[in-house]
Amino acid sequence: MAAGGLLLILSNYVLIWVLRGTLAETGPHALLSLSYGLGGLLLLYLTAGLPLGAILLAAGAARLSSGDRAGRVLLPLLAVVACFFLFDAVRLMLDWNIPLLVFVVSGFLFIVLFAALVWVWARQRPALEPQRRRAADLQLGAGLSFFSAAWQTCGLVGAPAFAMHPEIVTKLGNQSFIAGQALAVTFFFVLGFAFVLLAMWREQA
Numbered sequence: 001m002a003a004g005g006l007l008l009i010l011s012n013y014v015l016i017w018v019l020r021g022t023l024a025e026t027g028p029h030a031l032l033s034l035s036y037g038l039g040g041l042l043l044l045y046l047t048a049g050l051p052l053g054a055i056l057l058a059a060g061a062a063r064l065s066s067g068d069r070a071g072r073v074l075l076p077l078l079a080v081v082a083c084f085f086l087f088d089a090v091r092l093m094l095d096w097n098i099p100l101l102v103f104v105v106s107g108f109l110f111i112v113l114f115a116a117l118v119w120v121w122a123r124q125r126p127a128l129e130p131q132r133r134r135a136a137d138l139q140l141g142a143g144l145s146f147f148s149a150a151w152q153t154c155g156l157v158g159a160p161a162f163a164m165h166p167e168i169v170t171k172l173g174n175q176s177f178i179a180g181q182a183l184a185v186t187f188f189f190v191l192g193f194a195f196v197l198l199a200m201w202r203e204q205a
Contacts, residue, residue, distance in 0.1 A: 005060055008053025009111060012046060012151070020159040027160070027172040046160075050151045054114060054144050061122035103158060106150075114147045131202065138199035145192030149185050156181040 016023075121140045125133055155161055161181045162168040169175065 003060070005053045005056030005058070006115070008049050008056065012049040012053070013107060015042075015046065016155070016159050023160040024162060024165075024168055024172075027174050027177070046155075051144065051148045054147055057115065058118050058121070058140060058144065061118045062125065103154065107154065110147060110150045114143060117143045135199045135202040138195050138202060142192045142195035142199065145188045145195055149188035149192060152181055152184040152188060156185060 117140065121136055125136055128136055156178065157164045161174065161178045162172070163178050163181075169178065
């Protein structure tokens with residue numbers, strides 16, 4: 001389950017990378033014209049795949065009986081992620097595409113930090129008292145929300161919204177899509193802070 005969750009997270013990044021040229025030319029709405037409703041399913045996957053993968057990663061880690069087992073599963077997966085992002089970053093560096101390089105490194109850090117958060121949570125949770133366990137679960141919910149906000153931010157400034165490229169925004173006329181992305185970022189940030197507040201309240205109760 002943990003491997004499936006990390007695979008969902010990675011596949012979202014790879015899919016956006018593969019489709020970035022098409023999205024820059026036609027916009028995300030062009031995907032809706034794909035036959036048999038596949039475009040709508042693809043957009044839904046790009047939107048919900050990463051949060052779902054994060055949930056599966058956490059659920060899979062929770063089912064492991066010990067932190068050592070969690071490490072044996074998560075660390076090799078993180079090594080695969082690191083190799084993938086390192087290859088991408090080196091290729092972009094050779095092209096001297098600094099903004100994209102920054103986003104690649106940032107994306108790698110987001111995934112590593114969230115996976116580390118899940119790892120620590122999976123190791124500590126079984127030994128916690130019920131009250132502290134609920135607080136730890138809320139803290140993980142906050143991390144998941146902030147991770148989702150980071151993903152939506154990537155979609156806002158890069159593909160498929162391209163807010164950092166006004167010329168593409170003007171060509172596509174996707175201002176309403178940008179507004180929707182900004183709303184999603186705001187929602188996940190608010191949700192994350194709400195989880196943090198609830199976790200602090202639960203620890204003091």
